[in-house]
Amino acid sequence: MSNIFDELQWRGLVAQTTDEAALREALEGKLTVYCGFDPTAPSLHFGNLVQLMQLRRLQQAGHRVICLVGGSTGLIGDPKPDSERVLRTKDQVADAVASIRAQAESFLDFDGDNPATMVNNLDWTEGISALDFLRDYGKYFRVNAMIKKDAVSARLNSDTGISYTEFSYQILQGLDYLHLYRAHGCTLQVGGSDQWGNLIAGVDLVRLADSAHVHALTSPLLTDSTGRKYGKSEGNAIWLNPEMTSPYAFYQYFVNVEDSEVVKLLKVFSDLGSEEIAEYERQVADEPFKRVAQRALASAATTLVHGADATEAVQAASEALFGKGDITALDARTLRDATTELPGGEVAVGTGIVEALIAVGIADSRNAARRLIGDGGISINNDKITDVEASLTENDFLHGQVAVIKRGRKHQAAARLPQNSA
Template sequence: MSNIFDELQWRGLVAQTTGEDALREALGEGPVTVYCGFDPSAPSLHFGNLVQLVVLRHLQRAGHRVLCLVGGSTGLIGDPKPTAERVLKTKDQTAQNVARIKDLVRPFLDFEGDNPARLVDNLDWTAPMSALDFLRDVGKHFRVNQMIRKDAIAARLESQEGISYTEFSYQLLQALDFHHLFREYGCTLQTGGSDQWGNLTAGVDLIHRAEGEVAHALTTPLLTDSSGQKLGKSEGNAVWLSPDMTSPYAFYQYFINVEDASVVQLLKVFTDRTQEQIAALEESLTERPHLREAHRALAEDVTTLVHGPEHTAQVQQASQVLFGKGDPAALDEQTLLDATAELPGGTVAVGDSIVDALVASGLADSRGAARRTVAEGGASLNNVKVTDAEQVLGESDFLHGRVALVRRGRKNLAAARLA
């Protein structure tokens, strides 16, 4: 594509801009310095943040200069939610989250090459500023009647909850960030989610009023499923990028199980696959849906992007193991535990029989039913068929000394956990 803006648009990564023609021209003329801010309100980034990291990744690869901001100061305030006041994090909690998020963003961008990305923390320039300086140098450029028209502010003003002056001032802090980065690095573009439009335009306006210069804003659309529900939730919980909050196995499973109607959209947003490659996967999805080629390509690409190829290979192997293919002993301990965490099961001991394991794990209602399952060739232990109802579980049957996979038939799987 002739211009990175066109590719972002084709990939469904453009919702709003402060001027499409002007931004396309700026991106086409030469390197633009762009920043996106990440809120440390949680100890991990999530599905929505991944969209922004992908945008920055595309822009950096196109030769533009990328600033990745972690909000050490704005995280102490909290971006106003439409419904209620945030519970403020302590300074120590915020600092810990900032450190974790800085580590999380590094794999997505190139911080070492000829055009290195740069990590910045807005606490560095906000903390030394006095309240008087903030009010005089920033506050004087804003009009309250315009501020209260912002969607999140307006929603809170109309609610019984109202809004504190602390959260009301958040947009001034984010505008200050853009202004500072404009002065310090020549930054003229800020990206963010569509729910951040009001905060992004506040920075554009501040640069225009304080400097008489033009800056740009670009937002990405909210990703929703066919019913209009926000994507990025798994069993009601956010899909996190930190492996200790959403395991690589659960992360992979989220994308492998996404509804058919969303797969092509997510392939465009989250992968580097070309138009031709995605068109071929879309054709497969339509004509050979049982092969799930598009789902597997999506899950593999995104899991590799976030967790790396080794974790991806392990979770793919774990998926095969749970379908009765492959050797479960080849799985590393953490992947095994993640893959079996949601399986039904029960506790057994070394020396218990396969019959005991079938009953304890809920795969048979009685010892008699368990014996019939074995006799009919319907029982397996760690994907190996069991033919003797008296066979006992030895220490080696408990993978990593923790769990044995017990199966009845092809589809009924449980985890027999070592007591």
Template sequence: MNTVSNVFDELSWRGLVAQTTDEAALREALEGRLTVYCGFDPTAPSLHFGNLVQLIVLRHLQRAGHRVIGLVGGSTGLIGDPRPTSERTLKTKEQTAADVERIATQVRRILDVDTNNPPTFVNNLDWTAPISALDFLRDYGKYFRVNQMVKKDAVAARLNSEQGISYTEFSYQILQALDYLHLYREYGCTLQTGGQDQWGNLTSGVDLIARMEGASAHCFTTPLLTDSSGEKFGKSAGNAIWLDPEMTSPYAFYQYWLNVEDASVVMLLKVFTDRMQEEIAELERQVAEEPFRRAAQRTLAEDVTTLVHGAEATAAVQRASAVLFGKADPGTLDARTLADACAELPRAEVRAGDELVDALVATGLAESRKAARRTIGEGGVSLNNAKVDDVDARLREEDFLHGRLALLKRGRKSMAAVELVP
């Protein structure tokens, strides 16, 4: 078993603590071995950027010797945590069950890293489903006061909106409190973590344990992560950054972190990596003195991609970056990584035997055949990172990697992909 250590100072230094129920009491409790949990609802088929913050908090606590529980919300996912803006569309039980399995796999992959202090994984449907409506109201509902429930931020926002809030979503905080109570009774769990927007739900569990068990429990939240303009992190071109490689490819995931602004990269290194203070201080110096090297961003992208997708996937996307933004041979890329790397590039369908000048025009790399021929003649065009100097060159079947794609470049920064069709 790991040696227990108080990790509160480290979590605070990393910017992972926003609110606590009682900081002094929590610090004291962390001197012993605590059991801590965080819940993940299957409101989507995958976890996302924000969930990763909570998984990293659990990893820090796990490495410090504390017992961690990863909860997947098979029951709370059927209800949905109230959003401040509008009612959720409820998914079917079958859809929720399928998402539970996907998310449980992701939670296990990130938390199941310490065989000396293994995590525990639970599904709250196991203890919620057997409770009848009458038992729910009699045994638990009586401990909640509506005048307190309506003060929770998300509930208050919805009550002040035109749409209002259904009793279904209004009851969510009772279900989450019930989770904490069950884990307290079953595992001795006395600490829950979550995002800052979950504060009301977390404190509901603390209050329920105090009322029903006469015991003290703790919770703390992580802050909302925003960039220098105040925009929320975790979106890319309007889409969420997902942990599922089918929803956000490892290449796109890596590029997201690689393109983080200088003003935010040190903060994100503290939150998302295991780099120590000395290492991060050195990277911070490089951001200030040699920003063009983007050493901090490269470290961030490599560490987080390896955490989520593994070292092999990280190496593959780094090769892809070297292909797109350097002169590396694209033939070294597997078919999936090549397709992911080319996904955001301008693209045109071509046939074997088509003239290269026509491909340049079709992809938008040249305005006309005349301009394309001139650019080739000036040595400004490459095919699969090999310079082309024949203005009459034609595309051959062997030019298409994995029988499908070829990479065109005009100069160093203008890129496109051509796809072979019959």
């Protein structure tokens, strides 16, 4: 595609722009672009990944990118439409800033001929006095325009109202754009479509304060099959921190994406071109049961976030649990992550197989357990069990953690060694 704007449109990453024709023309040259991420949690989530991919693609197209972590805006919080945020302490925000900086740095190139830049807006706002804030910046904002912002309007019409603290958020974010315009020549800000009002606040501030015209570009909010956006406040967050969402759970999430969503997500989270995407779209239509597109998406997204080694490990775990792979070859972390969501129960070393089947819910009685074993339908760690008198040994508990018991191929449970026995 001749213009990066065309590619972003094809990938479904364009929702709103201040002036599409002017932005297209500007993207023919070399722009400086930024996106901000507030540290309102100790990790970025799947929704933030959309904007990281936006920056990544713009950088690969030759544009200079700035990743902003909101050390100051994170202390205030972008107003929610339903309630006031609980203010986080300075130490909490500082810890989250450090964590998010480290995450963001893995998606962009900070070396080479066109390195990305990482900035923290606390660096240029912390020293501004209240009087300077009001005189130098507040004078450019009109209250009648500020109250039209969706979240602000919703709060004004609610019983809870809105504090001046959160009401001032859009001034702080607008100040970011003005600073980056002056310090770095930044003329494009990108964000999610729910940030349009805040982006426009920055565009207007640059115009009013410096008589300059700059751009804003938003991407649609990605939603799941129920129409809920992917985000930490929605209760369905997919975190980028492996301690909050394990690589295995991350991979499995995308393997289970519905057919109606998978092509859209492939365009966003893979570097596949139009012909390859078209082939996956055909496979979704003609052979959906094979889930080829979902596996390609899961592989691309997991590699992007957690690396190729993690992807190989979780693929091996999937094959071990749902196919014929060697479950004993899994490392302790991957085994733990892969079995966390399995039903089951605590089972001690020396417990008979019959009792173990009852304990983990595979069988509801001793007779049923004996019958399943006699029929050859039970395996432990993918090894078939034929002796109804057998007992679980220490070696059955892989890494001193868990033995995976299967009934056929679809029903499985985890026999977990009691912690005081591990």
